[in-house]
Amino acid sequence: MMDKTFKIIIVLLSFLMLLFLIVPIAKILVGVSFEKLILALHDKEILSSIFITVKMSFFATVLVFVCGVPLAYLLSRYNFCCKALVEGIIDIPVMVPHVAAGIALLMSFGANGYMGLFFHKLGIKFLDTQYGILIAMMFVSAPFLINGAKEGFKKVDIRLEHVSKTLGANSFWTFVKVVLPNARKDIINGMLMMWGRGMGEFGAVVIIAYHPLTAPVMIYDRFNSFGLSYAVPVAVIMIIASIIIFALIRIINNMLK
Amino acid sequence: MSFLSIKNLYCNVGSFELKNINLDMEKGEFLSIIGKSGSGKTVLLESIAGLHKIKGRIELDGRDITNLEPQKRNIGIVYQDYMLFPNMNVRKNILYPTQFKRNFNKKFFDELIGFLDINSIMDRDIKNLSGGEKQKVAIARALISEPKLLLLDEPLNAVDFTFKVSFMNFLKELHRKYELTVLYVTHNFKEAMFFSNRCVVMLNGQIKQAGSTLELFKKPKTKEVAEFLGFKNIIASKLINVGHKGFFSVAPENISITKTKNAKEFYIKAVVNDIVLFNGYYRIALKTKDGMLHAKSKDFNFSEGEQVFVGFDKKDMVFFE
Numbered sequence: 001m002m003d004k005t006f007k008i009i010i011v012l013l014s015f016l017m018l019l020f021l022i023v024p025i026a027k028i029l030v031g032v033s034f035e036k037l038i039l040a041l042h043d044k045e046i047l048s049s050i051f052i053t054v055k056m057s058f059f060a061t062v063l064v065f066v067c068g069v070p071l072a073y074l075l076s077r078y079n080f081c082c083k084a085l086v087e088g089i090i091d092i093p094v095m096v097p098h099v100a101a102g103i104a105l106l107m108s109f110g111a112n113g114y115m116g117l118f119f120h121k122l123g124i125k126f127l128d129t130q131y132g133i134l135i136a137m138m139f140v141s142a143p144f145l146i147n148g149a150k151e152g153f154k155k156v157d158i159r160l161e162h163v164s165k166t167l168g169a170n171s172f173w174t175f176v177k178v179v180l181p182n183a184r185k186d187i188i189n190g191m192l193m194m195w196g197r198g199m200g201e202f203g204a205v206v207i208i209a210y211h212p213l214t215a216p217v218m219i220y221d222r223f224n225s226f227g228l229s230y231a232v233p234v235a236v237i238m239i240i241a242s243i244i245i246f247a248l249i250r251i252i253n254n255m256l257k
Numbered sequence: 258m259s260f261l262s263i264k265n266l267y268c269n270v271g272s273f274e275l276k277n278i279n280l281d282m283e284k285g286e287f288l289s290i291i292g293k294s295g296s297g298k299t300v301l302l303e304s305i306a307g308l309h310k311i312k313g314r315i316e317l318d319g320r321d322i323t324n325l326e327p328q329k330r331n332i333g334i335v336y337q338d339y340m341l342f343p344n345m346n347v348r349k350n351i352l353y354p355t356q357f358k359r360n361f362n363k364k365f366f367d368e369l370i371g372f373l374d375i376n377s378i379m380d381r382d383i384k385n386l387s388g389g390e391k392q393k394v395a396i397a398r399a400l401i402s403e404p405k406l407l408l409l410d411e412p413l414n415a416v417d418f419t420f421k422v423s424f425m426n427f428l429k430e431l432h433r434k435y436e437l438t439v440l441y442v443t444h445n446f447k448e449a450m451f452f453s454n455r456c457v458v459m460l461n462g463q464i465k466q467a468g469s470t471l472e473l474f475k476k477p478k479t480k481e482v483a484e485f486l487g488f489k490n491i492i493a494s495k496l497i498n499v500g501h502k503g504f505f506s507v508a509p510e511n512i513s514i515t516k517t518k519n520a521k522e523f524y525i526k527a528v529v530n531d532i533v534l535f536n537g538y539y540r541i542a543l544k545t546k547d548g549m550l551h552a553k554s555k556d557f558n559f560s561e562g563e564q565v566f567v568g569f570d571k572k573d574m575v576f577f578e
Contacts, residue, residue: 157340159336159340160340160342162303162306162308162327162334162340163334163336163340163342163398164342164353165306165307165308165326165327165328166306166307166308166327166328166330166332166333166334166399167328167333167353167354167357167398167399167402168328168354168356168357168358168402169328169353169356169357170326170328170357173356173357177342177353177356178342178344181344182342182343182344184344
């Protein structure tokens with residue numbers, strides 16, 4: 001009897017949680033007329049902002065993949081002094097308000113910041129450019145990829161690496177042929193989480209690069225300037241685009257297993 | 258000169274330490290290392306394979322390999338839980354070393370696959386193999402580049418009990434056929450006796466005794482090794498003035514229990530503590546002033562709490578330090 005009651009409670013609470021997640025998304029999806037949606041799809045500004053959002057978040061994910069995956073591997077395999085501190089630093093962007101993160105980025109990558117001055121010499125500016133969007137997305141969403149990859153590497157038994165080395169592979173080839181493929185699922189999940197989180201980023205992006213408009217900034221901009229009815233179609237297109245992209249990647253990832 | 262020579266090897270892995278390991282092996286030998294779980298057997302194998310930083314010196318086939326990277330040593334290792342690469346099928350696992358310019362002899366490959374009887378599973382996924390098949394694939398992968406030394410880390414642990422005996426025969430045949438030099442780690446005495454003429458006992462990160470398997474199981478050198486090998490009734494020699502400093506052991510079946518001293522050479526006073534009838538034998542626990550003794554007898558006429566004399570002869574005593 002107790003078991004049955006317990007199961008009912010678990011199902012009920014799970015249902016409430018799912019309802020909370022589904023209702024707002026469903027409401028926004030059905031809250032826009034088909035005509036307005038078609039009209040929005042022909043709006044070059046909207047399409048451009050969605051394209052910039054998807055593109056810059058993708059590049060941010062690729063850049064973090066290049067440096068963050070090695071960092072994740074380092075953290076999963078080695079013990080060193082200040083390891084806990086490093087892990088704490090990686091989690092900072094998740095904890096701080098993203099507007100504060102944007103201000104921090106502005107101070108270091110802005111015209112007067114050290115990084116800003118360095119990149120300025122290379123002809124790269126961050127204030128109100130796509131580069132600004134890129135670093136804002138990288139900063140706030142990198143933990144999702146790094147932590148995901150770290151968990152993936154932890155699941156790969158170190159003895160697989162040992163065996164690979166005794167069979168003639170050096171550390172690099174062991175990493176490429178054994179470690180990465182066996183941590184792939186978690187790394188790809190981490191990349192998807194980072195990509196998705198980057199696309200949704202508003203707080204940090206709006207501080208360092210209001211323009212060119214990313215989709216979240218455009219939704220805010222239209223909501224502020226013209227009201228809800230102008231913001232909703234952009235939001236709907238963004239949600240549909242995200243769902244299609246992530247569903248496709250997950251399907252491909254599952255097919256590759 | 259030995260084929261494998263390990264001199265004064267020290268190795269720290271986390272809080273565990275291998276201390277002053279000295280070991281020699283001849284070419285073609287099947288040497289077993291026995292020890293409890295956590296005694297450092299696997300760490301020793303991994304150190305020989307070059308997977309841990311060590312102090313000391315390791316020579317293989319006349320070459321100093323102490324500082325050589327693992328991929329350049331040509332030493333194969335097989336773990337008890339196979340460690341097959343999950344992202345590759347059987348064929349790719351076995352052929353993995355060929356990507357790295359290791360020796361590849363197609364004739365040997367075909368022969369080995371035939372001998373291991375794994376032809377039919379070459380294109381299967383790892384997850385669809387039985388324990389025995391996985392172990393065969395792991396062995397094939399380790400042997401494909403014809404390593405100078407094969408390290409086997411408790412390879413029979415994860416194999417089904419019903420399959421174990423045939424796998425033991427198979428391993429012995431494999432060793433004989435390919436004249437392999439094998440360093441075999443186990444905590445199972447029967448396996449060590451089955452495979453090896455020579456054995457090493459490893460406890461707490463140190464080699465405690467090395468020598469012929471028969472001698473080892475008959476005459477352990479120290480109390481620690483005797484306890485590990487399951488010797489019963491370990492008694493301090495000073496207790497009976499036997500002219501030996503250290504300890505001795507008497508098998509439970511060689512102990513006689515009498516009310517008074519009679520024909521035995523040595524006696525210890527004891528009180529019957531517990532009597533259990535099991536498989537047609539009485540198993541008797543006896544309390545002495547220095548601890549418990551155990552005896553095994555077909556007849557027993559005393560009751561619990563009774564004072565008795567425990568007697569034994571010198572010929573039944575095994576002495577050690």
